[in-house]
Every structure is written in C-alpha cells, then in structure tokens.
Amino acid sequence: MSQEFFHEGELVAVLTAQPLDRFLDYKATEGGCHLGAFVEVPLGPRKVLGVVWGPGKGDFDYKKVRSVIRVLDVAPMRDEMRQFLTRAADYTLTPLHAMLRLATRAPGLGDAPSMRKVYRLGDQEPDRVTTARTKVLEVLRDYGGLSFTLKELADMAGVGSSVVKGLVKLGAVAEVDAPRDMPYPMLDPDYGGKELSPDQAAGADALRADLRSDKYGTTLLKGVTGSGKTEVYLEAVAECLRMGRQALVLLPEIALSGEFINRVEARFGMKPAEWHSGVTMTERRRCWRMVGQGDAQLIVGARSALFLPFQNLGLIVVDEEHDTSYKQEDGVLYNARDMTVLRAAINGAQVVLASATPSLESWANADQGKYKRLELKSRYGPAIMPKMSAIDMRVEDLPGGKWVSPALRQAIAQRIEKGEQSLVFLNRRGYAPITLCRACGHQIGCDHCDARMVEHRFLKRLMCHQCGETKPMPNVCPHCEAEDKLSAVGPGVERMGEEITDLFPDARVAVLSSDLYGSARAMKAHIEEIAQGGTDIIIGTQLVAKGHNFPKLTLVGVIDADLGLQGSDLRAAERTFQLMRQVAGRAGRAETPGEALLQTYQPEHGVIRAILAGDEEAFWSAEAHERKDAGVPPYGRMAGIILSGTTAEEVFDLGNAMARQDGPLRRIGAQVFGPAPAPIARVRGRHRVRLLVKAEKSAPLQQALAQWAGQFKLRGELRMAIDIDPQSFY
C-alpha cells in the first residue's frame, strides 16, 4: 500500500505541467495533503499547478525545500488516472508533464467558485397575467425546483429577458446567487427510449449485459449509417447511468453538432455536459470540476475529453471510431481510440467502438477475438443502401477543364425533375489545386513549405494548406513576370460550383466546405437549411461525409473516386474505401432509395471493385492479408521519427547518425528506414526529414526507441518528434 496522506511538513513528490523531467519535492502544507491532491506550488518566482504523486525523495537539504502553497478545492486525482497518464506517457513516449497538461486543460481550476444569478419559482403570484409571463412560470413549474440562468429561462420560455426581470420585481420569480460551477441536471435513463428493432434490441441487450459485468471489455458496433448504432449505444449509456457510473461519448470534432445534443436530450430529458473547442472557458472549468466530483453523468466531447478526471467511469463510446481526427497530430501524438481502450482497461469500464466502416485495426482486433463484435445489418425503417456503380471516365466524352461526365449530368437532371437533392462530392477545398504560368510553366508554391498554393477564389487569395499562409492572387507570374498568363489547373469544390451552375443555371446550388464559413455556427445553420430541402445540388468536401442527415438526398456523384488511391500512404486503400462508403451512405436515408455514381479511370482497381460490390468482408480480408505480408500495422509495429530544423544539412546529419547508431533497435529485431526527406520536405520554413522504424508486433518497441533516441543530444534549433503508430506520413 502506498502512503495515502501526508502530514504537514512531510515531503511529497509533485508533478507539475512544466517542462521538467522530474518530480519536485515540497513540504506538505498545514492540514496535510492527500495523495493525488491538486496543489499550487512555488517554482522559482512563479506559482504553478501540480499533483501530489507520492512521497518525496528527500535527496535535497530539507531546510531548503519549499512548502506547498495550498491544496486546491477540487477532487484529488484518482489512482487510476495517475496510472492512465503514466501508461499513456510510456506508450506515446511523451513526458509525463505533457500528459498532465492534457489532463488539466481548464482555466482557473484552483479559483474559488465565483457566483452568478440564477432564477427559480418565487412565492408570489403576479398581479397581472400576460401570455409571456405565463410561459415563464410554466417553464419553471415544468422543471419543479430547478433554477436557470436568465438567458436559459428566457430562451426556454421564448420571451425577452425583461419579462423575467419583471416577474422578479413582483416576487413571482426568485433571483438568487449560486456558484457558477453548478452540477449538471440529472439525466433520466428511462425518459425517452425508442422501440428497438429485433437487431437493435439484441445489440442493446448484449451491451447492457457487458456493462453489468463491471469489467473491462470492448465491443465493435458495426452497421451502415442509419442502422441505429446511436440508438443502440444510447441504451448502453442508459444502463451505465442506472448503475450510477459515468459515461463518455466521443465524437469527431466535426460531428459535435447541436443535432447530437438534441438527440441526447430527447433520450434522457436533459442535456449532457459538453467538452470540445466550441465550449467557453467558464463552461470547460465547470465541466472539469463536475466530472471530477461526479456531478456530470454523461459527457459528450472531442478526443481530449478522455483526459477528464472521471470519478467513476463505466462506459466510453467512440463514435465513427475510424475517423482520422481521433489521432492528435501535434503536441502529444496520441490516438484517442487506442487511449480509450487503455483507460477503460484500467478503470474496469466498457468501450463501444461504433462505425459503418471500422478501421482495419479494430476489424483485426475483432477478428482475433480481442473485441466483441455486434452488427446491425440493415438501415432502420424502409431505407436501403444506395445502388452503387462506376462511371468509366475513359469512355466519357469530356472537354478539358470540365469534370462532370455526361452520365452524371443526366442523373442530376433527373433528380432535379423529381424535386430530389444531389450531392457532388470532391474532397478538395478551394478553387483549383494548382496555379500554373502558361508562359514559363512555373507553379506557384508556398514560401515556407514545399507545397503548392491553392487558389481560393471566394477569398480572392492563394492559400497553403500546410501552414495556412495566404497571399493575394498575383497578376504577373512571380517567376517570369509574364502578364495574365496564370491559370487554374485541376478542380476544387469552388470550381465545381462554377461548372455545376453553368450546367444547371436554374438549380439552387450550394458549396459546402469548412473554409467558406466564418464560424461553426454559420456552417451548422447553412447545413440545416440545406437539409430542409433549400438546395437542389450540394457540392461538398468530406465535411458532408460525416454524420449530417439530408433526407431529400437521393444521388451522390463522386467526381474523382481515384483521388485517395494515389497516395503512398499505408492506409490509402482503407481511407478511400471508408470515405466512398460514407459518402454513398448519404444518399437515400429517408424513404426514397439512393444511388451513388463513382467517376473513375480505374474501374478495375481492387478497392473500387470492393466499394461497388459492397463486399466489405472481402475488402477487409484482402487488405488484412496484404498488411500481414508486409508486416505493417496492425500486424506489425511502426514508429515515425520526424526531425526538423532550419538548415537541411543539420537535419540530415542527425538523421544519418540515427540510422547508423541503431543498436538498441537492432537488439529487438527492429529495422530503421531512412532518413528521407518527408513528403512535404519543408513546412513553415523548417526542413523535415523522416525515419521509419518497423518491428514485430510483440517487440518492446517503446523501450528500444527511448534508448535509441536518448543517444542523441538535440542542439539548437533541431527537433525530434516520435510518432507511435503513425497515421499520416506527410
């Protein structure tokens, strides 16, 4: 048993979120410190946040050791959270202080809770009854003794805030001070459950039984979009709440829409706690604190919600588990899907990985029996999967600079006639990917990256999709200074908008691309309007592939189904397969069956054929077979090393030295490839070099990597990032 409490003056080891590679000793304050307590400690001239991690080492003059300043008024970090952070740090080769930073990303954790005004039913009757006043009082009566903020109450009653203020004067509504960090309202697991289909009911039963085991387990919940996966996992959430444990639902950031929150409210009677980049700082703090003291039962969030200080976590759902946004690509390089499994294993919690198109990793784990597998076979209700076919672009008659084949054009025209929607899909933002000088052949590139600048006609600028740098569109070629010779090459969604408008001048056309909106709210509002039928033809990037419901959509036309197949990326085939199936799944969600048409120059390509045949198992087995042969994930282990610096030579020298001194890796049978210039060899002015390490599945890779990398001192500007299980190879 480790020591759980430290009396005043006893030495404690404190982990801070500061970039130090060790624990610091402090004396416990007056009143003592619990193990795991969040504390404020002096560090040089500053006061910083830390966590009591264990007994102090005592290898420093006791008299000189400083004292903890104070213990913060938040729930101490639980033992399982310390274990989770430690193991996640070991796995991702990240310093522990960086993990603590991830776990404390809420401002003002130590502040005394500030107060705010809330409103609840008063004890007087209003002298004069108006419709607006009645609405306010009805809301308050409906919710019994609950209190609301002014805005919440006015919004729910659909009246102006002056009406509420008027009622306060009359004593019909009471205005009281309450701590800002209020507990979240209780959710009712039996509030709004739906009648489930036999398939769904069987799935929900299985998940409920697993939860009641009180043990760790992971289930892959697979089913086409619209088959009711969400309905099924919400039943698991309900069971978790009944057991008095907390539940977490992770969604890709982009899918964190009001739509989902409304669904949760319809199911449980109240809104859940939210944790994502759109949440205000005050609300983040409230969420963090309430999760820690068990006053938030259900959290809906983006990947970093996994690092919240749950008190009694029973269930984690990872929706769209294959989504690449679960991998954090800067700072701490972690995959939230994998970390979810780790956290659940430590907590004795259940994991549900939901997807229509699982990652090969999860598919393989299910195949090997490490995960259970549940499948919802058909779409809920009358809708069926769309009919998919290829348009062979080799035989279509198309002028240069145009991308909509006659066959696709005809299919769209038919939909317009019937008053149905079409989606034209192209996974490329902007107007044109290349701006070429017709006089000298120069292609305009970014000044800081080895990447072409992409024209964004809507913004009237060129933009680098690597670093975000923009510049105005020049009139003369920056290379040969010829005038008016610059021309757009290749299509982006903005350009497709032009072509479609030319082809269908009377149709209502909308281009959906994340960069066309000033705010997430504006984007949501527009998507909502489109879904209601305000548009005939939607042109979109992968933004539309994710989760939005377009009931009137019956045709999906994919402009370039080959686009994803060109990459040298290990997962190119998998990604294309997933994306194409998701996009196709947008068609025919309501009563009308859908059709998906894929424009391709290689209709005989294995991936395209598997997509068309809808034969998923065949695709996964073939893909699994290839990866097994190549000894790559999920059948082997990989780590990417990215070196960067301001001079190319220095970076390469380090890369070469690392390749030569590979002893620690050779001892575990691992191989090093490289150094090679990264596919994008310069980003933000820094030169980038990659090495790739491959090892067998069972090899102790992290340990060897740590020893290997530890041999090199990074001088000056040089940086090294180690990416375990890399997802992208740019």
Ligand code: ADP
């Ligand atoms: P998925 O998560 O697999 O895409 P959803 O759970 O979102 O599927 O279900 C698709 C649609 O069908 C939703 O509007 C959902 O409310 C509805 N639906 C699914 N199952 C049922 C059910 N048993 N009863 C009523 N509506 C359902």
Ligand code: ZN
């Ligand atoms: Zn750039």
